Amino acid sequence: MTIPLIALAVLSVLGGFIGIPEIFSGEHGNNFHSWLAPIFSNAQIRLAQYGSHTHFEEILLMVISVVGVAASIYFARHVYLKNQKIAEQTASKFKGIYKILLNKYYVDEAYDKAIVQPIFKTSESLLWKITDVKLIDGLVNGTASLIDFVSGKVRKIQTGVAQTYAVVMMLGIVAALFWIIYSL
């Protein structure tokens, strides 16, 4: 983990210079500021209406984040490197909270239960095994089986016995005669 962290740290330092605040670099020193210009020209016009801006917010944010980082480093060093007892004691004192924090508020588990598993199960059973395999393919293969079944039955008309054919022919002639006589 150390090497990736070093790489990220170096990149963060370099990355910061791309968007270096105007207070350090002058009017157009911040390259990030105009990176997507002129896409936000409408926003620029509106910003201009508020007059010149001071650097108060910039300085405030910088101070807050630097102080925050320094304090965190000091605190972490104090608790985890110098007096590990504090960490252990706090953990055993607030067992419930410690467990929740250790498991990142169970966000991953909740997400898995509420979203991932339902989608997964519906896809597997309802969409794939029922809709695809049973319903659609059932219709497709069912059509084939139906034709197969009907043909199997109809095929038996062809007995190969000449007498049967003769009888059917006679019946046909009789039926045709009746039809002709009735329609006259």
Next chain:
Amino acid sequence: MENNLLITYLLLIPLVGSVLLLSLPKEKESSIRIFGFIVSLAAFVLSLLVYFKFDSTNAGFQFTQKFIWVEKLNVSYFVGVDGLSLILVLLTTFLTPLTLLSSWKGIQKNVKEFTFFMLMLEVGMLGVFVSLDLFLFYIFWEAMLIPMYFIIGIWGGPKRIYASVKFFIYTMFGSLLMLVAIIWLAVYASGPLGVFSTNLLDLYQVGPTIAKQIQYLMFAAFAFSFAIKVPLFPLHTWLPDAHVEAPTAGSVILAGVLLKMGTYGLIRFCLPLFPQAAIAFAPYISVLAIIGIIYGALVAMVQKDMKKLVAYSSVSHLGFVVLGIFAMTQQSMQGAIIQMVNHGLSTGALFLLVGIVYERTHSREISDYGGIAKVVPLFSVAFMIASLSSIGLPGLNGFIGEFLILIGTFKSGVLNSWWFTVFAASGVIFAAVYMLWMYQRVVFGEYHHSEKLGHLTDLNTREMIVLIPIFIFIVWIGVYPGTFLKLTDAVSASIIHQVTTASSVLVK
């Protein structure tokens, strides 16, 4: 009409090649393979020549050749290309030599027959894309089924007979409806034209004048046939079987080119011939396309077989293409066409890669793999590029197509609702889920030594030669799509113009 032989030569190269191949003795397998490869490479070189001579500013058909074939029916042999067909012709001639090269080790029995069918398949595929006569088109459309039927049925997996028969009957069923519609159209055309005609350019004039109700039926018959080929939900169930059972080369061609015939048909025939019906049906077909996008992705997600996963991902990707076509805007149409090529490249590469590991381990089960990155680093990189391309990572080809389709759909006047884009865009997320999850389970994690994985070796030179050209185009389209979009610019504008003007005239 110019009488240019270039396209005819393009069809003749694989046709004559396949016939000459028959004279080679069966035992000389490597000379058969080399001969087949050279023939398909020659077709690719010739198609490049067509590309360089092609005038992309001209929306009409170029390099046309026509002569009367069946005089009594006024059927002619009429071929030519425009930007749409040219880009698909290039995809076909590009993929065919690569698939032949990829099956050097994978196909061991009946090499001669295999190479013969692959070349015949190329003739059929090229014929479909260059035909400008519906009769001729139909012949190529059907003829191309036969070699594919044999490729799946002879060199396929354990359930190959079921898969090939299912593939054949499914597509045949749709094409018969189209045949009826073609005959009706040609008979109808004899009214205004004075003669029975299957000439596409004549029918472009006649089609939009057909009464609305009949147009709907005609459109439905054509669209049904193409929708099976695409495949559009719920007509897709032949695809997982056919893709999984087909040998690697068959899967690549099936996904790379055959599916595009469906979307090509929608653009070439359904839209300009029946513009009013196309606009009326557009929202419904788009809904099916979106169902396909999400449904295909969700079902792909839960597959345990790598090849089946890639097969279902095709249903999802082709949904995007169909959506782009029926949004009928310049961006969406160009996005759809470029996405056809993208899908051919990325899914083709994925099938090749799955085929490569299958050849070594004889397993496609995701759960049999894990942590192979350490054993086969080159393969893992190649698999990563193909997966990311399929997901649509910016900088690779898939992004360009999906982005254009989504933008075009958002602005579409025909669909006139941004809900289509909202749902379609969710397919992009699901694509990332199923592809990356498969990648993670196969490539990363603990390497558990098993007998199957013991046979795993990294890509060899031949496999690199197959994959690298595909990757070049994956990056090329992703970084500078202009080269390819330029080809389809004029033709998409003209098709949209054809549809909108024809339908607005009728509405008035």
